[in-house]
Amino acid sequence: MLQQLDATSEWDMVIIGGGATGLGAAVDAASRGYKTLLVEQYDFAKGTSSRSTKLVHGGVRYLAQGNIKLVREALRERGRLLNNAPHLTSIQTFIIPVFSWWEKGYYAIGLYLYDLLSGSLSLGKTQVLSKKQLMARLPAINPKGLFGGILYFDGQFDDSRLSIDLAATATVHGATLVNYCRAAGFTKDGKKITGVTLVDTINNRTYQVSARSVINATGVFTDSVMQMEDAAKHDMVSPSQGIHLVVDPFFFPGTDALMIPKTDDGRVLFAVPWHNKIVLGTTDTPIETAAIEPLPLEEEIGFILKHINRYCTSQIKRSDVQSVFVGLRPLVKHKGQKKTALLSRDHTLVVSPGGMVTITGGKWTTYRKMAEDAVDNAVFIAKLPSKECITADLPIGNPRNRNGWMERLINQNPAMADLLHPQYPYIKAEVVYAVTKEMAQTVEDVLARRTRLLFLDAHAAMSTAPMVASLMAAEMGKDAEWEEEQVKVFTQLAHQYLLS
Numbered sequence: 062m063l064q065q066l067d068a069t070s071e072w073d074m075v076i077i078g079g080g081a082t083g084l085g086a087a088v089d090a091a092s093r094g095y096k097t098l099l100v101e102q103y104d105f106a107k108g109t110s111s112r113s114t115k116l117v118h119g120g121v122r123y124l125a126q127g128n129i130k131l132v133r134e135a136l137r138e139r140g141r142l143l144n145n146a147p148h149l150t151s152i153q154t155f156i157i158p159v160f161s162w163w164e165k166g167y168y169a170i171g172l173y174l175y176d177l178l179s180g181s182l183s184l185g186k187t188q189v190l191s192k193k194q195l196m197a198r199l200p201a202i203n204p205k206g207l208f209g210g211i212l213y214f215d216g217q218f219d220d221s222r223l224s225i226d227l228a229a230t231a232t233v234h235g236a237t238l239v240n241y242c243r244a245a246g247f248t249k250d251g252k253k254i255t256g257v258t259l260v261d262t263i264n265n266r267t268y269q270v271s272a273r274s275v276i277n278a279t280g281v282f283t284d285s286v287m288q289m290e291d292a293a294k295h296d297m298v299s300p301s302q303g304i305h306l307v308v309d310p311f312f313f314p315g316t317d318a319l320m321i322p323k324t325d326d327g328r329v330l331f332a333v334p335w336h337n338k339i340v341l342g343t344t345d346t347p348i349e350t351a352a353i354e355p356l357p358l359e360e361e362i363g364f365i366l367k368h369i370n371r372y373c374t375s376q377i378k379r380s381d382v383q384s385v386f387v388g389l390r391p392l393v394k395h396k397g398q399k400k401t402a403l404l405s406r407d408h409t410l411v412v413s414p415g416g417m418v419t420i421t422g423g424k425w426t427t428y429r430k431m432a433e434d435a436v437d438n439a440v441f442i443a444k445l446p447s448k449e450c451i452t453a454d455l456p457i458g459n460p461r462n463r464n465g466w467m468e469r470l471i472n473q474n475p476a477m478a479d480l481l482h483p484q485y486p487y488i489k490a491e492v493v494y495a496v497t498k499e500m501a502q503t504v505e506d507v508l509a510r511r512t513r514l515l516f517l518d519a520h521a522a523m524s525t526a527p528m529v530a531s532l533m534a535a536e537m538g539k540d541a542e543w544e545e546e547q548v549k550v551f552t553q554l555a556h557q558y559l560l561s
């Protein structure tokens with residue numbers, strides 16, 4: 062990738078940010094045939110895109126707000142994503158417990174409509190459950206005051222794995238993608254942006270690239286990139302923090318997810334089975350400044366534990382939490398609105414005086430549509446030859462290639478089939494694959510985003526770090542000092558995923 066960066070004098074499109082939106086734009090632009098470069102300052106999906114609740118959904122809550130257009134678009138994208146990446150997505154049943162007959166009617170009508178809006182891309186028919194049926198499906202539910210439930214269907218996915226497969230897909234179509242490479246400034250001809258200054262933060266090298274168009278897809282960091290063009294730019298994005306607690310399925314047996322549409326203070330709460338764990342979340346806390354490793358607040362932890370323990374019989378304690386991960390929503394500000402729960406979940410696109418297309422907001426589920434809109438606009442503004450978007454039914458990733466590659470490695474060296482940790486399915490070959498084919502540069506890249514061990518069990522991830530560092534060092538030609546440093550840095554980070 063760095064050689065391609067060196068060898069190319071001008072790019073049709075430079076995309077800043079390697080999360081869902083930027084990676085989607087790279088797939089879109091490259092598959093239309095544009096000469097595409099994407100740079101990510103850390104690792105792909107290190108930001109919000111590895112920290113979602115892992116739902117591919119239309120957004121039941123937005124339906125309650127009457128935003129039919131947003132829900133219909135998201136349901137269409139939900140269907141497309143499940144078709145295009147079947148190896149990383151699945152259908153998940155959700156149950157809303159109800160406590161009165163009118164609640165039952167209200168949610169039943171809403172969720173029939175939700176299903177209806179998905180049209181031919183429906184994932185299954187909404188069902189009304191009696192109290193007995195509900196108790197049989199969600200044995201952990203607290204029966205007190207329960208009237209019954211509504212079961213509906215939505216999608217689920219592995220967010221950072223999807224990011225890595227989007228990166229792989231973009232490269233198959235000829236894009237150049239570089240992680241650990243920061244956009245640090247722009248070159249201009251008058252007002253117009255004509256190039257980007259890039260810093261490779263691993264090799265400490267600066268590149269100056271020419272760009273016919275630039276897309277800013279930097280999530281909660283949107284404003285800082287806009288201010289690189291114009292230091293006086295006002296704030297556009299308001300970060301809102303959401304945390305998730307990961308616990309053992311012992312606390313929440315069964316295959317259905319629990320959805321509480323409205324807690325005391327009007328928030329949505331989920332308990333969702335994921336990779337043989339339960340993800341509990343989330344919160345919606347406005348925060349001042351965006352950090353790449355945001356930390357959970359005590360009140361957020363307390364909120365989730367209190368509410369989940371109220372709805373379930375098993376009393377989850379802080380010490381039962383195996384990992385806590387935190388993400389920041391890039392919510393777009395509208396004048397006069399302060400509360401983040403009210404800010405737009407729809408995506409926003411703006412074009413700067415220098416011609417940069419900024420795209421932000423939205424959600425993972427709608428990343429493809431956001432990417433299409435961003436690329437359409439960049440093409441129009443830069444007067445690039447117009448070409449049709451082909452991503453609506455473009456397959457993402459190639460699981461057969463990946464599995465075949467690992468099988469061949471294991472045939473040559475059977476020890477590569479060994480587990481990284483006795484309780485988790487990840488094997489050594491995945492580490493080698495991550496370094497060789499998926500641009501993993503650090504132990505964190507492997508344990509947080511190529512595998513998901515850090516997000517599932519931070520203690521297990523820490524105990525695995527030395528083995529991962531040693532496998533990586535052998536592949537990358539690094540010395541013992543590098544290994545030691547990697548383990549130290551990863552261990553420090555993993556402590557932040559634990560509740561003390």
Ligand SMILES: Cc1cc2nc3c(=O)[nH]c(=O)nc-3n(C[C@H](O)[C@H](O)[C@H](O)COP(=O)(O)OP(=O)(O)OC[C@H]3O[C@@H](n4cnc5c(N)ncnc54)[C@H](O)[C@@H]3O)c2cc1C
Binds near residue numbers: 083105113388
């Ligand atoms: C708690 C929570 C739960 C969510 N749950 C869901 C869900 O279940 N389903 C769903 O559909 N959506 C969900 N979302 C929304 C979804 O995760 C986000 O909309 C999406 O991930 C945003 O992607 P992005 O690419 O815009 O931003 P990011 O993923 O943040 O990517 C931006 C990237 O830009 C990089 N960057 C910044 N500055 C520079 C620079 N100067 N140079 C190079 N790179 C730079 C950053 O490092 C970062 O990686 C959730 C969000 C949160 C916070």
